[in-house]
Amino acid sequence: MSETISVVERPERDEAQPRLRTRFTEALGIEHPVVQGGMMWVGRAELAAAVSEAGGLGIITALTQPTPADLVKEIERARTMTDKPIGVNLTILPSISPPPYDEYRRAIVDAGVTIVETAGSSPEPHMEMFRDAGVRVIHKCTSVRHALKAQSVGVTAVSIDGFECAGHPGEDDVPGLVLIPAAADALEIPFIASGGFADGRGLAAALALGADGVNMGSRFMCTVESPIAQSVKERIVAASELDTNLIFRSLRNTARVAKNSVSDEVVQILAAGGRFPDVQPLVAGARGRKVFEDGDVEAGIWTVGQVQGIIRDIPTAGEVVRRTVAQAHDVLTRRLAQFA
Template sequence: MNNRVTELLGIRYPIIQGGMQWVGRAELAAAVSNAGGLGTLGALTQPTPEALGLEIERCRALTDKPFGVNVTMLPTVNPPPYARIFEVIIEQGVRIVETAGNVPEQVFQQLRDAGIVILHKCTSVRHALAAEKRGVHVVSIDGFECAGHPGEEDVPGLVLIPAAVSALSVPVVASGGIADGRGMAAALALGAEGVNMGTRFVATQEAPVHAKVKQALLDARENDTRLIMRTLRNSSRVLLNPVSEEVLKLEGRSGGASFEVLRPLVNGQRGRAALESGDITNGVIWAGMVAGLIDDIPSCAELIERMMAQCRDRLAAAAAQVGA
């Protein structure tokens, strides 16, 4: 494929792996990039900016193709050293950065001055317009179906994608609700110039998570995710398990629950432990509705080639139905 996204990123196919915390490591990012997509490292997966630098070097040893680094800037009890993280990214010569959250304008300027292509993830058109005004090169628009943080406006991709395409001049990447070539074909038909997938890439051979986590995604249906922390206006879509059920139970009490009450349940290190140990009952596991569309655990190369073939078939079939 050849469009603005593939040209900006220097990739063969406009398929981007989301920079998921604890999952976006070198082995997965390199596998996606080697397969023709864009692999992405999760900056906050690493304990220090210096460790991120080593992970970037490790990824370069596994692929000579472009890859990116995700930096998500959300309110936390102990904010990461963002300034140093961006310094390391620039020092390492990374050419693509995916940002999300409340990113200061000066950070965008710093990245642009370094010649870095910026993909910014948004959950609403108004935030996408603000990001475009600040000079991002690509907007990744994240629909209500997505894993992680879908925002608070609850607009699904079928509406959000074309709304963003109509409003923006920069290319739009569709994120959330996409697991195969059918979803990709739909996104392209709606005007997007690429897709971003997280949950689907967790269920691949190269994803650095326990086999039981991948099996849980295979077993899940489309209604086996839950939105937690809605009462705190920090909505998060996660897999249905005893931890997410307990969070919802606490949120449903009269008066709700403070973050301090929920914190032991939603703690990131606890979620990391669940991903690594395979104990899927003892931590929050991010997952999108597309879990209901996952029925195998292919390699990244198999997944991407299959997606492209299916996407082409679906677009051709749709065109045949419409006729000349």
């Protein structure tokens, strides 16, 4: 179970920005327990570097880059913007024509990256190379049993995704309020909470439930440095927590996406007994990419979490990190202190 966090006041030269030191920050060598999760088409150098420069952990998404060589160039670009640690996400999924995962893995190691976020399938086949290269692995999980498996194969930390999250929440439908303390009771390694986090209240709550930090995706999508179209960011700000759809439920491959005409149609087709080939043209990844690049929020399906209901502005990524930590510090040291 997680150890008690320590609240540290920063030196005056750093404008007394508070710091929350946890097992996760110590294990990863970062300043704040705030991670920008790897997101397809979103995790690029500008965003990752801005998060890391502010003291969090920014993550570049490997498969957003068309080739391993392009990934190396993207990592190098990020390093021109910050000298702080940056991670790389490698999502491993079954596919008829899978990407060259081994080549991407080699590119990550050869580029000198020391933090990797894995997701999808088990990271076990990749652990030997990463371990030999001194790479610390954070594996994304949607259940305690998967987190325990990841712990057993030697990852440094896990990220626990509650049912509120964007993308694939798994098939157990367990929200963070239950999943986070369940993970805290079971795990020995540090873990961060994901799904439903956008500010310092969420960070303080995650820490209180036993997590060692938070992973925020939708919140960082909606920042100045995020590479998605401005109209998509504005749609997130305008949306409520009710404006998502769960698709692929009947296919046992549930995904949480933005509610729009396309995802509504996918839900209707599958609810009427349709199968994947019936919706495949609607859910094509190229259409989702078009949403982010062109700004037409009805062009395809795109992922966002229920947390969009409490995202109300488009600040810089650095401001998100700083105010999240400051607000969590205030909750932990002032608001909750009245009950001590």
